[in-house]
Amino acid sequence: MVQDTVFVEGIPFDVPPEALREFFEKTHKISDVLELRLPTWQDSGRLRGFGHVRFGSKESYDKALTLSGKYLGRRYLTIQAANKPEDPAIKLPTDCCTIFVNNLPYTASEDDISKAVLKHAPSVTIADDGVRIARNSVNRQSKGFAYIDFISSKETQKLMKSAIRKNITIGGRIVRLDYDTGRIKGSYRNESGQFLNSSHEKN
Structure with a gap:
């Protein structure tokens, strides 16, 4: 388990990545979002609806987990502890060179x-x-x-x-x-x- 990173699902497909940062920093007053890792479809640039968010403290990480079920736009977010390598965002092909x-x-x-x-x-x-x-x-x-x-x-x-x-x-x-x-x-x-x-x- 990654103790500073959460896995987020339900991100609206049509919002800019900055909207997720604002969800944590401005709406819910978590000021130490260090990075966003948000997969997109390369052909359209649209978000795929899930990703990882890393925080600068255990306190912020714990608070972020309590926000699961809150809405970003018209979609509610599922926020859970990030695990490696089981999360879909980082599954690795076994035969790709x-x-x-x-x-x-x-x-x-x-x-x-x-x-x-x-x-x-x-x-x-x-x-x-x-x-x-x-x-x-x-x-x-x-x-x-x-x-x-x-x-x-x-x-x-x-x-x-x-x-x-x-x-x-x-x-x-x-x-x-x-x-x-x-x-x-x-x-x-x-x-x-x-x-x-x-x-x-x-x-």
Whole structure:
């Protein structure tokens, strides 16, 4: 059990992430919300209705748990203690060797991506020629996303678990990460509109 983090369900799909922060900080006077980890549908950017909220004290964590059943907009929230890895937001595929990376700077190169990933998670091993940037077929300009192939699914899991704890930044931008499983992708989005299978920490 994670003693500073709650798992929230029932978040309205059409509200901005900041609305959840305001629910705790302004409406219910919990002032030390440190981060929101809110998955979204990558194609639409809409919230998926659940996520994690981390607090700066046990007192705030305990108070947040008492707010289960309160309304945010027209939906009531279910708030419970966060557990790992059982929560739906962080279930890990067992056979995926490729990570999808989005929100890349258009100037980022394959080498830039490799260096950023290995700096963030030095123990992972990227496959030979494993970074593939999606490019425009005419002018070869980056489309802002890429795929990274690893030597095994264990490597992808190590990277994603690491990214949950700390954002990966490339060229000054926090990137979005997801397993490339061939389905519509959901990624975490912070209250600034940035996506990541991780979080946005409040400085």
